[in-house]
Amino acid sequence: MAKQPGSIAVLGIGIMGAAVARNLRRKGFAVRAWNRTLQRAQALIADDIQVFAEPAEAVRGAQVIITLGKDGAAVLQAMQQARDGFEPGALWLQMATVGIEANDELQGFARDGGLVFYDAPVLGTRQPAEQGQLVVLGAGPEAHRPALQPLLEAIAKRVLWVAEQPGAGSRLKLALNSWVLALTHGAAESLALAKGLGLDPALVVELVSGGPLDSGYFQAKTRAMLSGDYSPSFTLANALKDAELMVAAAARAGVRLDLAEAGIQRFQRALEQGHGDKDMAASYLGLSLIHI
Numbered sequence: 001m002a003k004q005p006g007s008i009a010v011l012g013i014g015i016m017g018a019a020v021a022r023n024l025r026r027k028g029f030a031v032r033a034w035n036r037t038l039q040r041a042q043a044l045i046a047d048d049i050q051v052f053a054e055p056a057e058a059v060r061g062a063q064v065i066i067t068l069g070k071d072g073a074a075v076l077q078a079m080q081q082a083r084d085g086f087e088p089g090a091l092w093l094q095m096a097t098v099g100i101e102a103n104d105e106l107q108g109f110a111r112d113g114g115l116v117f118y119d120a121p122v123l124g125t126r127q128p129a130e131q132g133q134l135v136v137l138g139a140g141p142e143a144h145r146p147a148l149q150p151l152l153e154a155i156a157k158r159v160l161w162v163a164e165q166p167g168a169g170s171r172l173k174l175a176l177n178s179w180v181l182a183l184t185h186g187a188a189e190s191l192a193l194a195k196g197l198g199l200d201p202a203l204v205v206e207l208v209s210g211g212p213l214d215s216g217y218f219q220a221k222t223r224a225m226l227s228g229d230y231s232p233s234f235t236l237a238n239a240l241k242d243a244e245l246m247v248a249a250a251a252r253a254g255v256r257l258d259l260a261e262a263g264i265q266r267f268q269r270a271l272e273q274g275h276g277d278k279d280m281a282a283s284y285l286g287l288s289l290i291h292i
Contacts, residue, residue, distance in 0.1 A: 005091075005151060006030060009062035011055055011078045012096065013041040015232065016122070017068035019129035020095070020155050022047050027154035034058035034078070055082035059090070064151060065115070066093045071241055072102025076109060083113055091116045091144055093151075094166075095136070097177070099245035100252070103170045116144055119166035121173040122156070125233035133157040137176075139169035174246045178260055180217070181243055181280075185263045187222050188284040202226055221281040230278035230285075239280035240267040 010021040013035035021044055025031045031049045034057075035041035041051045052058040059065050059082045069075035075096055092115045094106055103119055110117035118140035128134055134156040138145075141164055152159045162168040191201035205222045208214050224230055243264045250257045263283070270276075270286035278285075 005063040005147065007032060007062045008064045008066060008151065009034070009059040009082075010066045010068065011035075011058060011082065012068035012070070012074070013044065014068065014070065015126050015234070016095075016129050017066075018044065019126070020066060020068065020134075021049055022130075023132045023155050024151065025049050027150075029151065029154065032058045032060075032062055034082075036074070036078070055079070056085035058082065058085070059087070060085035061087060062090060063087060064091045064093060064148070067096055069096050069098075070238065071096070072098035072106065076102070076106060079106070079109060079113070086113055086115060088114050089116065091118060091148065093118050093120045093148070095120050095122050097121050097173055097242055097245065098170065099174070100167065100170055100249050103167055107166050116141065117166050118144075118148070119169040121169055123173070123176060127233060128157075129155075135160065137162055137169040137172050139163045139166045171249070174242075174249050177242050178246055178257065181239065181246075181263050182259050183215075183217060184221055184239070184280055184283050185259070185266060187218055188225060188266075188281070188287060191222060191225050192284060192287040221279075224279055224281035225284040230275070230282045232277065232279045234280050235276065236267060236270055236278055236280045236282045237276035239283075240264065240271060240276075243267060 007030045008024055009032045010017055011034050013033055021031050021033050025047055033041050033044050033049050034052050034055050038053055045051055055078050067075045069078055075098060092110050107117050120136050120138045123135040132155050136152055136156045136159045138159055138161045162172055190204050194201040194204050243260055247257050247260050266283055266286040270282050275282040275285050
Protein backbone atom coordinates (compact mmCIF):
# COMPACT_ATOMS: atom_id res chain seq x y z
CA MET A 1 0.00 0.00 0.00
CA ALA A 2 1.19 3.55 -0.74
CA LYS A 3 2.63 5.63 2.06
CA GLN A 4 -0.28 8.04 1.78
CA PRO A 5 -3.70 6.62 0.89
CA GLY A 6 -4.88 7.80 -2.50
CA SER A 7 -8.59 7.52 -1.78
CA ILE A 8 -10.54 7.46 1.47
CA ALA A 9 -14.20 6.56 1.94
CA VAL A 10 -16.12 8.02 4.87
CA LEU A 11 -19.35 6.20 5.74
CA GLY A 12 -21.58 8.12 8.13
CA ILE A 13 -21.82 11.89 7.70
CA GLY A 14 -23.08 13.20 11.01
CA ILE A 15 -21.39 15.86 13.12
CA MET A 16 -18.17 13.87 13.36
CA GLY A 17 -18.18 12.29 9.92
CA ALA A 18 -18.68 15.60 8.12
CA ALA A 19 -15.82 17.20 10.05
CA VAL A 20 -13.49 14.26 9.39
CA ALA A 21 -14.30 14.25 5.67
CA ARG A 22 -13.73 17.99 5.31
CA ASN A 23 -10.41 17.93 7.17
CA LEU A 24 -9.15 15.06 5.06
CA ARG A 25 -10.06 16.91 1.87
CA ARG A 26 -8.35 20.09 3.10
CA LYS A 27 -5.16 18.08 3.51
CA GLY A 28 -5.33 16.91 -0.08
CA PHE A 29 -6.87 13.46 0.25
CA ALA A 30 -9.42 12.27 -2.29
CA VAL A 31 -12.54 11.71 -0.20
CA ARG A 32 -15.62 9.68 -1.10
CA ALA A 33 -18.64 9.99 1.21
CA TRP A 34 -21.89 8.18 1.90
CA ASN A 35 -24.65 8.73 4.42
CA ARG A 36 -27.90 6.89 4.99
CA THR A 37 -29.67 10.25 4.59
CA LEU A 38 -28.20 11.36 1.28
CA GLN A 39 -29.15 15.02 1.69
CA ARG A 40 -26.84 15.39 4.67
CA ALA A 41 -23.89 14.04 2.69
CA GLN A 42 -24.64 16.27 -0.30
CA ALA A 43 -23.61 19.29 1.76
CA LEU A 44 -20.02 18.05 1.28
CA ILE A 45 -20.10 18.49 -2.49
CA ALA A 46 -19.23 22.17 -2.01
CA ASP A 47 -16.02 20.99 -0.31
CA ASP A 48 -14.94 19.04 -3.40
CA ILE A 49 -15.89 15.72 -1.83
CA GLN A 50 -17.49 13.02 -3.97
CA VAL A 51 -20.85 11.88 -2.60
CA PHE A 52 -22.47 8.57 -3.45
CA ALA A 53 -25.97 7.19 -2.98
CA GLU A 54 -24.76 3.64 -2.25
CA PRO A 55 -22.06 2.47 0.19
CA ALA A 56 -20.56 0.07 -2.36
CA GLU A 57 -19.94 2.95 -4.77
CA ALA A 58 -18.42 5.10 -2.03
CA VAL A 59 -15.84 2.46 -1.06
CA ARG A 60 -15.01 1.32 -4.59
CA GLY A 61 -11.28 1.83 -5.09
CA ALA A 62 -10.79 3.32 -1.62
CA GLN A 63 -7.62 2.24 0.16
CA VAL A 64 -9.02 3.33 3.54
CA ILE A 65 -12.59 3.11 4.81
CA ILE A 66 -13.64 5.20 7.82
CA THR A 67 -16.90 4.40 9.57
CA LEU A 68 -18.65 6.86 11.88
CA GLY A 69 -22.15 5.45 12.17
CA LYS A 70 -24.37 6.08 15.18
CA ASP A 71 -23.95 2.55 16.58
CA GLY A 72 -22.65 -0.92 15.82
CA ALA A 73 -25.75 -2.02 13.97
CA ALA A 74 -25.64 1.02 11.67
CA VAL A 75 -21.94 0.49 10.95
CA LEU A 76 -22.40 -3.20 10.19
CA GLN A 77 -25.36 -2.54 7.89
CA ALA A 78 -23.40 0.08 5.94
CA MET A 79 -20.41 -2.22 5.54
CA GLN A 80 -22.58 -5.14 4.47
CA GLN A 81 -24.08 -2.92 1.77
CA ALA A 82 -20.58 -1.77 0.81
CA ARG A 83 -19.05 -5.22 0.50
CA ASP A 84 -19.22 -5.52 -3.27
CA GLY A 85 -17.05 -2.42 -3.58
CA PHE A 86 -14.24 -3.39 -1.18
CA GLU A 87 -10.68 -3.00 -2.39
CA PRO A 88 -8.81 -6.19 -1.36
CA GLY A 89 -6.62 -5.45 1.66
CA ALA A 90 -8.13 -2.02 2.30
CA LEU A 91 -7.66 -0.58 5.78
CA TRP A 92 -10.83 -0.09 7.83
CA LEU A 93 -10.68 2.61 10.50
CA GLN A 94 -13.73 1.96 12.68
CA MET A 95 -14.03 5.26 14.58
CA ALA A 96 -17.57 5.10 15.96
CA THR A 97 -18.24 4.24 19.59
CA VAL A 98 -19.94 0.86 19.29
CA GLY A 99 -19.02 -1.04 22.45
CA ILE A 100 -17.19 -4.31 22.93
CA GLU A 101 -19.59 -6.88 21.48
CA ALA A 102 -20.30 -4.89 18.32
CA ASN A 103 -16.60 -4.23 17.87
CA ASP A 104 -15.91 -7.97 17.95
CA GLU A 105 -18.64 -8.56 15.37
CA LEU A 106 -17.24 -5.87 13.08
CA GLN A 107 -13.76 -7.30 13.42
CA GLY A 108 -15.08 -10.68 12.27
CA PHE A 109 -16.82 -9.06 9.32
CA ALA A 110 -13.57 -7.33 8.34
CA ARG A 111 -11.69 -10.61 8.43
CA ASP A 112 -14.30 -12.30 6.24
CA GLY A 113 -14.30 -9.35 3.83
CA GLY A 114 -10.54 -9.22 3.36
CA LEU A 115 -10.10 -5.90 5.18
CA VAL A 116 -7.45 -4.91 7.73
CA PHE A 117 -9.37 -3.79 10.80
CA TYR A 118 -8.40 -0.91 13.09
CA ASP A 119 -10.45 -0.22 16.19
CA ALA A 120 -10.01 3.56 16.45
CA PRO A 121 -12.70 5.44 18.41
CA VAL A 122 -12.19 9.15 18.95
CA LEU A 123 -12.36 11.57 21.84
CA GLY A 124 -13.86 14.95 21.04
CA THR A 125 -17.07 16.63 19.97
CA ARG A 126 -18.05 19.08 17.24
CA GLN A 127 -15.47 21.83 17.77
CA PRO A 128 -12.35 19.65 18.09
CA ALA A 129 -13.57 17.52 15.19
CA GLU A 130 -13.99 20.58 12.97
CA GLN A 131 -10.57 21.89 14.04
CA GLY A 132 -8.82 18.57 13.39
CA GLN A 133 -8.08 18.26 17.09
CA LEU A 134 -9.55 14.87 17.94
CA VAL A 135 -7.76 12.22 19.98
CA VAL A 136 -7.71 8.78 18.38
CA LEU A 137 -7.53 5.64 20.54
CA GLY A 138 -6.07 3.17 18.09
CA ALA A 139 -5.76 -0.59 18.24
CA GLY A 140 -4.60 -2.63 15.29
CA PRO A 141 -1.55 -4.10 13.56
CA GLU A 142 1.64 -2.05 13.55
CA ALA A 143 2.43 -2.90 9.95
CA HIS A 144 0.08 -0.33 8.38
CA ARG A 145 0.28 2.40 11.00
CA PRO A 146 2.86 4.45 9.03
CA ALA A 147 0.48 4.50 6.06
CA LEU A 148 -2.32 5.75 8.29
CA GLN A 149 -0.24 8.44 9.97
CA PRO A 150 -0.77 11.26 7.40
CA LEU A 151 -4.51 10.62 7.46
CA LEU A 152 -4.66 10.64 11.25
CA GLU A 153 -2.62 13.83 11.44
CA ALA A 154 -5.27 15.52 9.30
CA ILE A 155 -8.04 14.84 11.81
CA ALA A 156 -6.36 14.47 15.20
CA LYS A 157 -3.98 16.27 17.51
CA ARG A 158 -2.96 13.00 19.14
CA VAL A 159 -3.04 9.31 18.33
CA LEU A 160 -2.63 6.90 21.22
CA TRP A 161 -1.89 3.39 20.02
CA VAL A 162 -3.30 1.22 22.78
CA ALA A 163 -2.54 -2.28 21.48
CA GLU A 164 -2.10 -4.37 18.35
CA GLN A 165 -5.24 -6.33 19.07
CA PRO A 166 -8.41 -4.47 17.99
CA GLY A 167 -10.85 -3.96 20.82
CA ALA A 168 -8.50 -2.27 23.26
CA GLY A 169 -9.33 1.15 21.81
CA SER A 170 -13.04 0.62 22.33
CA ARG A 171 -12.49 -0.56 25.89
CA LEU A 172 -10.46 2.53 26.74
CA LYS A 173 -13.07 4.76 25.11
CA LEU A 174 -15.77 3.33 27.38
CA ALA A 175 -13.63 3.98 30.46
CA LEU A 176 -13.01 7.58 29.41
CA ASN A 177 -16.68 8.12 28.58
CA SER A 178 -17.48 7.20 32.18
CA TRP A 179 -15.46 10.22 33.29
CA VAL A 180 -16.93 12.53 30.65
CA LEU A 181 -20.51 11.67 31.58
CA ALA A 182 -19.76 11.95 35.30
CA LEU A 183 -18.48 15.49 34.69
CA THR A 184 -21.56 16.36 32.66
CA HIS A 185 -24.04 15.11 35.23
CA GLY A 186 -22.04 16.51 38.14
CA ALA A 187 -21.99 19.99 36.66
CA ALA A 188 -25.73 19.79 35.96
CA GLU A 189 -26.52 18.74 39.52
CA SER A 190 -24.34 21.43 41.05
CA LEU A 191 -26.02 24.20 39.05
CA ALA A 192 -29.50 22.80 39.66
CA LEU A 193 -28.88 22.48 43.39
CA ALA A 194 -27.63 26.07 43.62
CA LYS A 195 -30.73 27.29 41.84
CA GLY A 196 -33.00 25.13 43.97
CA LEU A 197 -31.44 26.62 47.09
CA GLY A 198 -32.26 30.13 45.89
CA LEU A 199 -28.82 31.04 44.57
CA ASP A 200 -27.62 32.22 41.19
CA PRO A 201 -26.12 29.04 39.63
CA ALA A 202 -23.55 31.20 37.86
CA LEU A 203 -21.88 31.53 41.25
CA VAL A 204 -20.84 27.88 41.00
CA VAL A 205 -19.05 28.55 37.73
CA GLU A 206 -17.46 31.70 39.13
CA LEU A 207 -16.10 29.76 42.10
CA VAL A 208 -14.71 26.90 40.02
CA SER A 209 -13.21 29.09 37.28
CA GLY A 210 -9.43 29.27 37.38
CA GLY A 211 -9.09 26.73 40.17
CA PRO A 212 -8.04 23.08 40.28
CA LEU A 213 -11.59 21.88 39.49
CA ASP A 214 -11.86 23.97 36.33
CA SER A 215 -11.59 22.63 32.77
CA GLY A 216 -12.53 23.69 29.28
CA TYR A 217 -15.15 20.96 29.29
CA PHE A 218 -16.73 22.26 32.51
CA GLN A 219 -16.85 25.77 31.06
CA ALA A 220 -18.44 24.63 27.79
CA LYS A 221 -21.14 22.50 29.39
CA THR A 222 -22.07 24.95 32.15
CA ARG A 223 -22.20 27.75 29.56
CA ALA A 224 -24.80 25.74 27.67
CA MET A 225 -26.76 25.00 30.84
CA LEU A 226 -26.83 28.62 31.99
CA SER A 227 -27.62 30.10 28.59
CA GLY A 228 -30.11 27.45 27.50
CA ASP A 229 -28.25 27.11 24.19
CA TYR A 230 -28.07 23.37 23.63
CA SER A 231 -26.78 23.42 20.06
CA PRO A 232 -25.34 19.92 19.81
CA SER A 233 -21.67 19.15 19.99
CA PHE A 234 -22.65 15.62 20.98
CA THR A 235 -26.33 14.82 21.28
CA LEU A 236 -28.04 13.61 24.40
CA ALA A 237 -29.40 10.60 22.51
CA ASN A 238 -25.87 9.56 21.55
CA ALA A 239 -24.66 10.12 25.11
CA LEU A 240 -27.42 7.82 26.36
CA LYS A 241 -26.31 5.17 23.85
CA ASP A 242 -22.71 5.45 25.08
CA ALA A 243 -23.79 5.27 28.72
CA GLU A 244 -25.73 2.09 28.04
CA LEU A 245 -22.69 0.58 26.31
CA MET A 246 -20.56 1.45 29.36
CA VAL A 247 -22.94 -0.16 31.82
CA ALA A 248 -23.30 -3.30 29.71
CA ALA A 249 -19.53 -3.68 29.39
CA ALA A 250 -19.04 -3.08 33.10
CA ALA A 251 -21.62 -5.73 34.00
CA ARG A 252 -19.78 -8.30 31.89
CA ALA A 253 -16.53 -7.30 33.62
CA GLY A 254 -18.04 -7.60 37.10
CA VAL A 255 -17.95 -3.85 37.77
CA ARG A 256 -20.93 -1.86 38.98
CA LEU A 257 -21.24 1.70 37.66
CA ASP A 258 -23.66 3.32 40.11
CA LEU A 259 -23.14 6.84 38.77
CA ALA A 260 -23.53 5.80 35.15
CA GLU A 261 -26.71 3.86 35.94
CA ALA A 262 -28.21 6.92 37.62
CA GLY A 263 -27.08 9.07 34.69
CA ILE A 264 -28.91 6.80 32.27
CA GLN A 265 -32.14 7.46 34.16
CA ARG A 266 -31.60 11.20 33.86
CA PHE A 267 -30.80 11.01 30.17
CA GLN A 268 -33.93 8.92 29.65
CA ARG A 269 -36.06 11.54 31.42
CA ALA A 270 -34.59 14.27 29.25
CA LEU A 271 -35.14 12.13 26.15
CA GLU A 272 -38.79 11.60 27.08
CA GLN A 273 -39.12 15.37 27.46
CA GLY A 274 -38.01 15.78 23.84
CA HIS A 275 -34.38 16.79 24.36
CA GLY A 276 -32.68 13.92 22.52
CA ASP A 277 -31.34 16.06 19.66
CA LYS A 278 -29.91 18.68 22.01
CA ASP A 279 -26.38 18.67 23.36
CA MET A 280 -25.79 16.21 26.18
CA ALA A 281 -25.52 19.21 28.51
CA ALA A 282 -29.32 18.92 28.43
CA SER A 283 -28.75 16.45 31.24
CA TYR A 284 -29.56 19.64 33.19
CA LEU A 285 -33.08 19.52 31.79
CA GLY A 286 -33.55 15.99 33.11
CA LEU A 287 -33.50 17.27 36.69
CA SER A 288 -37.26 17.42 36.65
CA LEU A 289 -38.02 17.72 40.36
CA ILE A 290 -37.38 21.45 40.17
CA HIS A 291 -38.19 24.06 37.55
CA ILE A 292 -34.97 25.03 35.82
